[in-house]
Amino acid sequence: MNAKRLVLLVGAVLVLAGFGYLVYGGIGNNLVYFLTPSELKAKGAAAIDSPVRLGGMVVPGSVTWNAEAIDLRFRMTDGKGTIEVHARKAPPQMFRDGQGVVVEGKLTRAGIFDASNLMVKHSNEYRPPAPGHVPQEMYRSLVKEAGTS
Amino acid sequence: MTRILGSTAIVVALALAVYGAVAAVVGVRRRDGALIRSSQAAAYANCGLLTLATLAMVYALLTHDFSISYVAQVGSRATPTFFTIISLWSALEGSILFWGFVLSVYTASVVYFTRGRLGSLGSYALATLHAVGIFFYLLLTGVANPFGAVFPVPADGPGPNPLLQNHPLMAVHPPFLYVGYVGMTVPFAFAIGALISGRLDDVWLKATRRWTMTAWIFLSLAIVAGMWWSYEVLGWGGYWAWDPVENASFMPWLTATAFLHSVMVQERRGMLRVWNLTLIIATFLLTILGTFLTRSGILSSVHAFANGPIGYYFLGFIALVLLVSLVLLAGRSAELKTAGHLDRLASREFTFLINNLLLSAFCFTVLLGTLFPLVAEAVRGVKVSVGGPFFNRMSLPIIVTLLFLLGVGPALPWRGAGADVLGRRLLPAAVAAGVVAALALALRVPSFYAVLAFAFAAFALVSNVQEFVTGARARMRAHGESAPRALLRLIGANRRRYGGYIAHLGVLAVATGIAASAAYRFEREVTLKPGQTVTVRGYTVRFDGLWAKDEPQRFVVGADIAALDARGRPYRTLTPRLNFYRNGGEPITTPAVRTRLDDDLYINLLAFERDGSSATVHVIVEPLVAWIWIGGLIVALGAAIGTIPTGARVRSRKVVRV
Numbered sequence: 001m002n003a004k005r006l007v008l009l010v011g012a013v014l015v016l017a018g019f020g021y022l023v024y025g026g027i028g029n030n031l032v033y034f035l036t037p038s039e040l041k042a043k044g045a046a047a048i049d050s051p052v053r054l055g056g057m058v059v060p061g062s063v064t065w066n067a068e069a070i071d072l073r074f075r076m077t078d079g080k081g082t083i084e085v086h087a088r089k090a091p092p093q094m095f096r097d098g099q100g101v102v103v104e105g106k107l108t109r110a111g112i113f114d115a116s117n118l119m120v121k122h123s124n125e126y127r128p129p130a131p132g133h134v135p136q137e138m139y140r141s142l143v144k145e146a147g148t149s
Numbered sequence: 150m151t152r153i154l155g156s157t158a159i160v161v162a163l164a165l166a167v168y169g170a171v172a173a174v175v176g177v178r179r180r181d182g183a184l185i186r187s188s189q190a191a192a193y194a195n196c197g198l199l200t201l202a203t204l205a206m207v208y209a210l211l212t213h214d215f216s217i218s219y220v221a222q223v224g225s226r227a228t229p230t231f232f233t234i235i236s237l238w239s240a241l242e243g244s245i246l247f248w249g250f251v252l253s254v255y256t257a258s259v260v261y262f263t264r265g266r267l268g269s270l271g272s273y274a275l276a277t278l279h280a281v282g283i284f285f286y287l288l289l290t291g292v293a294n295p296f297g298a299v300f301p302v303p304a305d306g307p308g309p310n311p312l313l314q315n316h317p318l319m320a321v322h323p324p325f326l327y328v329g330y331v332g333m334t335v336p337f338a339f340a341i342g343a344l345i346s347g348r349l350d351d352v353w354l355k356a357t358r359r360w361t362m363t364a365w366i367f368l369s370l371a372i373v374a375g376m377w378w379s380y381e382v383l384g385w386g387g388y389w390a391w392d393p394v395e396n397a398s399f400m401p402w403l404t405a406t407a408f409l410h411s412v413m414v415q416e417r418r419g420m421l422r423v424w425n426l427t428l429i430i431a432t433f434l435l436t437i438l439g440t441f442l443t444r445s446g447i448l449s450s451v452h453a454f455a456n457g458p459i460g461y462y463f464l465g466f467i468a469l470v471l472l473v474s475l476v477l478l479a480g481r482s483a484e485l486k487t488a489g490h491l492d493r494l495a496s497r498e499f500t501f502l503i504n505n506l507l508l509s510a511f512c513f514t515v516l517l518g519t520l521f522p523l524v525a526e527a528v529r530g531v532k533v534s535v536g537g538p539f540f541n542r543m544s545l546p547i548i549v550t551l552l553f554l555l556g557v558g559p560a561l562p563w564r565g566a567g568a569d570v571l572g573r574r575l576l577p578a579a580v581a582a583g584v585v586a587a588l589a590l591a592l593r594v595p596s597f598y599a600v601l602a603f604a605f606a607a608f609a610l611v612s613n614v615q616e617f618v619t620g621a622r623a624r625m626r627a628h629g630e631s632a633p634r635a636l637l638r639l640i641g642a643n644r645r646r647y648g649g650y651i652a653h654l655g656v657l658a659v660a661t662g663i664a665a666s667a668a669y670r671f672e673r674e675v676t677l678k679p680g681q682t683v684t685v686r687g688y689t690v691r692f693d694g695l696w697a698k699d700e701p702q703r704f705v706v707g708a709d710i711a712a713l714d715a716r717g718r719p720y721r722t723l724t725p726r727l728n729f730y731r732n733g734g735e736p737i738t739t740p741a742v743r744t745r746l747d748d749d750l751y752i753n754l755l756a757f758e759r760d761g762s763s764a765t766v767h768v769i770v771e772p773l774v775a776w777i778w779i780g781g782l783i784v785a786l787g788a789a790i791g792t793i794p795t796g797a798r799v800r801s802r803k804v805v806r807v
Contacts, residue, residue, distance in 0.1 A: 030542075051536055
């Protein structure tokens with residue numbers, strides 16, 4: 001009876017340990033770090049191909065958007081470092097120069113950040129919206145279109 | 150006036166809960182029936198008081214009484230009445246108020262249905278319910294006071310979080326979740342009552358079975374409604390992202406599901422008594438942890454809209470419950486020795502054992518993945534999140550094994566069967582699994598786990614349906630009943646068993662829907678000028694133009710997208726929209742979803758040109774998504790059948806005969 005219990009106990013411990021190892025390894029390989037462009041650059045080659053959530057600001061004048069090919073390129077900065085971002089994604093409606101954005105993806109060997117997801121970050125600080133990017137104006141211009149056509 | 154009414158009701162409720170907890174304990178010790186009855190009266194009174202406070206808040210919201218802090222925080226004159234009412238649970242204080250209300254209703258109902266029947270067990274359980282009440286009423290009088298005074302009184306408020314006023318499902322998901330979460334307090338209270346009173350037999354299990362089932366049904370529906378909400382609002386065509394908030398609702402569901410199965414082992418075989426107590430205590434702790442995660446602002450997430458000291462209260466409460474439970478369990482360990490023992494591996498009880506092991510491992514994995522970022526940030530100072538691939542890699546093997554067990558379990562009798570019986574019984578199911586697996590491989594199903602999921606789902610489907618067929622056939626022979634009648638009678642006479650099998654069928658539908666929609670998702674992002682078309686997986690849609698609409702609380706910009714038939718004629722217009730709320734920066738999407746039993750066509754408006762010259766849309770085609778929602782309803786239906794007392798039917802039949 002005691003021997004049977006011991007076997008069961010050892011078995012349970014082994015299963016738990018194996019499971020724990022799996023979990024630990026699984027977490028380690030699937031961590032997504034929240035970084036800024038300068039922090040990502042500081043990591044150097046170690047950052048290549050590991051999932052990152054990158055937060056920063058769209059460098060004014062850096063955005064090129066090809067609507068036909070759904071191809072978006074822009075530079076992103078945290079004031080100290082700048083990184084080129086490439087996304088095969090449409091920019092969200094509120095995406096614009098100087099906007100805070102968060103992109104998810106990986107740094108490629110070429111040093112370009114390949115983003116699979118792109119989110120506009122709503123800052124808590126109030127910043128006056130750029131002309132033409134106020135929702136009211138978007139709405140008004142569309143209503144006018146509808147009214148005249 | 151409303152403010153004073155509401156806050157007074159809560160303060161009195163707090164005092165009564167303290168009194169009720171003490172009176173119940175002292176009443177049992179002194180065998181003083183009057184004291185116990187006064188504790189029960191306190192439970193009824195608190196139900197009235199919390200109802201009053203909640204109604205006062207709803208009234209304040211409806212009358213835009215901005216002198217009340219919660220109304221000033223989430224109210225707005227522009228918000229439609231429907232969303233004004235449900236903004237009761239759109240932020241921290243209102244949610245805790247609603248929680249307290251639900252708890253007071255549960256406490257009063259428990260008293261009503263069990264009073265005078267359970268002796269010291271019932272009284273200690275009542276004391277525990279009062280004690281949990283003390284915690285929430287304390288929050289409501291302090292850190293989460295919804296009835297704070299605002300001066301000067303603002304003329305208008307910001308309105309609720311835009312994400313939470315964009316879809317009517319917000320009227321379903323949060324209240325169902327709370328009814329499910331809070332309901333787990335009842336079996337927990339009886340577990341604690343059993344430990345303190347020393348009545349460690351099955352009485353506490355039987356007394357709480359219907360409560361646990363009810364809570365579980367609501368929790369299941371809440372999770373599915375949350376998935377549906379996510380699908381209908383967030384615009385990415387998915388329904389589950391292993392977001393901490395989703396995990397928070399899923400973890401107690403896993404342990405509660407394990408509990409629903411393992412109690413049967415205790416009832417039948419007298420085993421797993423410590424385990425059952427542990428599971429229900431863990432379930433309760435996970436509901437509190439879930440509330441802590443979602444309501445303390447500790448994780449960056451949609452639901453985390455509060456910051457402040459409330460997190461410490463929750464942590465303190467979790468620590469207290471954990472400590473008390475462990476001390477009680479340790480103190481009773483000698484009396485909790487297992488009465489029965491496992492005869493064979495090929496038995497019903499052994500599949501339940503494995504089912505429990507897997508569900509617990511599942512819960513443990515989700516817990517680790519959810520809490521890891523908190524630990525990493527606290528210890529190493531880095532901000533990380535655990536990616537979806539971790540959860541998928543860990544959970545997929547567990548899920549497919551559970552699907553397999555779901556087929557094996559019903560086929561195995563209690564105490565076990567021989568290999569020959571087992572083989573005969575499972576042969577049709579195994580054949581079905583083989584056929585589906587071969588079919589899936591032939592059709593090149595892209596994921597290994599999807600193949601396994603389909604095969605095991607077929608296996609479990611046949612095995613569970615076989616139970617109905619065998620049972621109904623036996624009745625047809627024995628009673629000469631017609632097939633439908635035999636089936637209904639069969640279910641009616643063994644509700645718990647067959648209700649359980651129906652719930653299994655629902656789980657299979659959910660699993661198949663998830664596996665299919667994850668494995669076969671076709672999508673395209675495209676910018677279209679008016680008149681241009683795009684084709685995804687056989688569906689051709691045409692962009693016809695943009696429109697805009699002004700509503701009191703938001704502007705809406707929508708795109709008219711025509712779905713075209715094979716000859717290029719439009720047969721239906723889909724209108725994905727972007728909603729610009731006046732109180733929020735980011736537009737909230739309202740994707741257009743055309744749901745059918747075979748597949749969903751899902752179109753999300755990503756961006757548009759202000760002059761209406763083009764729109765960028767995300768077109769997604771996914772199969773079998775509808776079965777996730779249908780499956781959720783089947784699960785609830787099956788569980789509800791299993792919850793209805795068999796006695797009621799028997800009694801009514803007797804009346805008819807007389």
